[in-house]
Structure formats: C-alpha cells, structure tokens
Amino acid sequence: MRDKSAPLFSESLETIQWFVFLLASAVALPIVIGSIFALDFREVAGLMQRTFFVVGAASFLQGMFGHRLPIMEGPAGLWISIFAVMAYSGVQSGDNYIETLQVLEGTMIWTGMFLLLFGVLRFSHRVLYVFTPLVTGAFLFLLTVQLSGTFLQGMLGVGQSETTINWIDASIAFLTLILVIGLSMMGRGWMKSFAVLIGIVAGWVMYELVGHRDKAPSPELNMVALPDLLAWGPPHMTWGTLPLGLITAVILLSNLVASVIAVTHTIYGKTNYTYEQINRGSTFLGINHGITSLFSAVANVSLASSSGFMQLTGQKKKRPFLYASFLLMLLSFFPPLVGWISGIPAPVANAALLATFVQLMGLGISNMTHEPLDERRLTILGLSFLLGIGLMFLPPEVFKGVPGVLQNLLSNGLLVGTVLVIVLDQLWKESNETS
Numbered sequence: 001m002r003d004k005s006a007p008l009f010s011e012s013l014e015t016i017q018w019f020v021f022l023l024a025s026a027v028a029l030p031i032v033i034g035s036i037f038a039l040d041f042r043e044v045a046g047l048m049q050r051t052f053f054v055v056g057a058a059s060f061l062q063g064m065f066g067h068r069l070p071i072m073e074g075p076a077g078l079w080i081s082i083f084a085v086m087a088y089s090g091v092q093s094g095d096n097y098i099e100t101l102q103v104l105e106g107t108m109i110w111t112g113m114f115l116l117l118f119g120v121l122r123f124s125h126r127v128l129y130v131f132t133p134l135v136t137g138a139f140l141f142l143l144t145v146q147l148s149g150t151f152l153q154g155m156l157g158v159g160q161s162e163t164t165i166n167w168i169d170a171s172i173a174f175l176t177l178i179l180v181i182g183l184s185m186m187g188r189g190w191m192k193s194f195a196v197l198i199g200i201v202a203g204w205v206m207y208e209l210v211g212h213r214d215k216a217p218s219p220e221l222n223m224v225a226l227p228d229l230l231a232w233g234p235p236h237m238t239w240g241t242l243p244l245g246l247i248t249a250v251i252l253l254s255n256l257v258a259s260v261i262a263v264t265h266t267i268y269g270k271t272n273y274t275y276e277q278i279n280r281g282s283t284f285l286g287i288n289h290g291i292t293s294l295f296s297a298v299a300n301v302s303l304a305s306s307s308g309f310m311q312l313t314g315q316k317k318k319r320p321f322l323y324a325s326f327l328l329m330l331l332s333f334f335p336p337l338v339g340w341i342s343g344i345p346a347p348v349a350n351a352a353l354l355a356t357f358v359q360l361m362g363l364g365i366s367n368m369t370h371e372p373l374d375e376r377r378l379t380i381l382g383l384s385f386l387l388g389i390g391l392m393f394l395p396p397e398v399f400k401g402v403p404g405v406l407q408n409l410l411s412n413g414l415l416v417g418t419v420l421v422i423v424l425d426q427l428w429k430e431s432n433e434t435s
Helices: 005-036 041-064 077-092 097-120 124-130 133-156 167-186 195-210 239-268 275-294 305-313 319-331 335-341 346-368 375-392 404-410 413-427
Strands: 073-075 300-302
Touching: 005 041, 005 073, 005 077, 005 195, 005 305, 005 319, 005 346, 041 073, 041 275, 041 300, 041 319, 041 335, 077 097, 077 239, 077 413, 097 239, 097 275, 124 239, 124 275, 124 413, 133 167, 133 239, 133 346, 133 375, 133 413, 167 195, 167 305, 167 346, 195 305, 195 346, 239 275, 239 300, 239 305, 239 346, 239 404, 239 413, 275 300, 305 346, 319 335, 375 413, 404 413
Parallel strands: none
Antiparallel strands: 073 300
16 A cells, blocks of 8 residues: 655655755845844844745745746845945935835835836747847856855855854855765765755754854744834835836846746756746736835845756755745744744855855856857857956945946946846847848
C-alpha cells in the first residue's frame, strides 16, 4: 500500500524551504534602509514587519493572478540604490529623512501607475522585442554584479559600524556557502533538494555555538499587531520624480521579463511564456508597488534569483511557493516571531543568497552567448558594462551639482547599464538586417 504521508512530508519541507528563502531574501534590506535613514530599533522592527507582509502578499498575488509562476517578489536592488541616492540628495536639498521617505512613497506610486498601465493597456508585451537574449543576459549579469558587493559585505561582517573584516562571521559565512553549493552539486535525494534550508540552519547553529554576538535587549512587543499603514506619512508625489518613475518602470519591466524567462527555462528546459502572462505580471507588479507604498516599505520586484534557488534545490512546484508566501504574510501579524526570525545572522543569510546568485550569473552569461559574440555585441556589452559597473563604484556625492532628476538616474549603475544595452542594441543593427 502506498504511503500517502510521504508526499505530504515532502511538500511540507518544500514549503519550509521556500519560506526560509523568502525570509533570507527579505530580512537584510530593511536593516540596510534603517541604517541609511537613521531609523531606531522600533522603526526598523516595524519596517521588517511591513516588509514580510508586502513580500508575502506580492508573491502570492503574482503566483495566483499575475504571471502565475513560483517567482518571489522581493525588495528590489534597484529600489535600494534609489533609496540610498535620494537619501543623500534629500539632505543636500534641505529635506529631513521623513520628507525624503514620503517622496519615495510617491515615486513608487508613479512607477506602479506606469506598470499598471503597461499591463492593462496590453503594452508590456509590445516592448518584448527589445528584450533580446543579449539584453536579458546583460541585465542579469549587471544585477548579480551590483548585489554581489552587498552580499559579500554581509558575509564578511562589514557594515555601517564595522569597517574591517570580522573573521568569525566570514568563516561561518563561507562554510555556509560551501555547504549549500556542495549539497546542491553533490548531494543526493532530500539533501540536494533542501540544500539552502540545511545551509541556513547549519550556519545559524554554528553562529549560536560561537556565541560572540552582543544581544541587545529587545523592547516589549505586542503578541499580535497589524502592519502599520503609511508609517512614513502620506506619499508626496512630485513632478520631478515622474521621469524617474517612468524609467524605473521600464527597467523593472525588463526585470520581470528576465525573471519569467529564467524561471520558465528552469521549469521547462526552454523559454516558455505568453504575452498575456507578461501583461498580467506587469499589472500586478504595478498593484504591488501601490501596496508597498501604502505600507511604507521598499518596492518589490520579481526576483530572478528564484531561478537560481530552483536550480539549486530542484523544487519546481508552485503550491509550496504559494503556501510559503501566505505563511510569510501570516507571520507578519506576530511581532515577537518577526523579531525572532529576523535574528537569522546576516552573514549566513547573505551566504545562502550568494549561492543562488551563482546560478543566476551563469544564466546571464548563457543568455549573452546565446548568439555568437561578434564585434557588435562585444562592443555593446563592453561599453555598457564599463560605464554601468563603473558608476556602481562612485559615491552619490560626486553628482552633487547635477539636477535632481539626472542625479537619481546617473548614480544608478544597473539602470544606466541596462538602458545603454537596450538603446545600443536597437540603434546599432546587424549588417544582415539592414542589407
């Protein structure tokens, strides 16, 4: 007689692993935003709670009604850099941090409105022709380059208050990284499938055994509490941020397409999506931006790293993903649990995320080399990478004298690099196309 409990047990473990991946992808960035905007512990805890809620809600809505794929919606690296740049430019303009955060809420609404219109008017799929394998591959490559520095800093224990390597943090992080990649490549059965979960649990246990962290006393938190609405105040929509909203929407649309391509390639072994799927995805990406602004968090995007997670673990089912998304929403209603979960050591979480990005960078390189790298393609990639990656190394203050709109655009290497690849790929046609 067939054991019916085995599939249920396996599905439960898959749900837990998706849940841990969602947590690991969402837990670090609220802390980063808190340090940028000088938020206190209670404000960071509130942001963490709201982030868990909007990540769970956005992922569930996309999985059920949007593109309907198991792709995590998580805080966007692009938005993190926009937050950092506008924090600096806001201070230069004489605004306090709360006023800047209200402007950012408004900018997220502008972006959401454009994405919603792209989807509802069925315009999203009409720009798919610009997302060639060269563009998609370049975007994935630039995305991994941009975030790799953040992950590596977290693994080394380097942050706002630490400027030198913490060798204990670094050792545990690299052991976690080796364990996750090793199990995903050489593990068998359930050990291969749950490599990320095993790595995070093992790393957390090692961290606790070492016991070198200074544990600050946690303030009293209500057992049950709903995430706050408009915690930063009402959104401030300015005409000056409208162009930034439009350009960000176009780049996020390329992010959506790249994520759908990556995940469908992982699930089906080939790129497999419909125009309607992209339009629905754009519509709900816009809705999710509105929800994020309402709950004063960092806007979410479809994370292409979901493909790397699926390749590492072999998990391709949508139901455990939906369960995990709903579970994350539910968790956000219990602040003490949020506080405990947010105790996942940053070096361990960053190591697990870096492991998934190994696969993602490989997919980007594979896309770029889908067609022969002739002189035209090499020149486009070389110029875009040199300028885009070069901008990632420049501090925001170098654009001090530049108008606000251009400052927000030029200081974002991912945005500039992606736009350059798209523009050059369209303007510089291959000779056999023009003959």
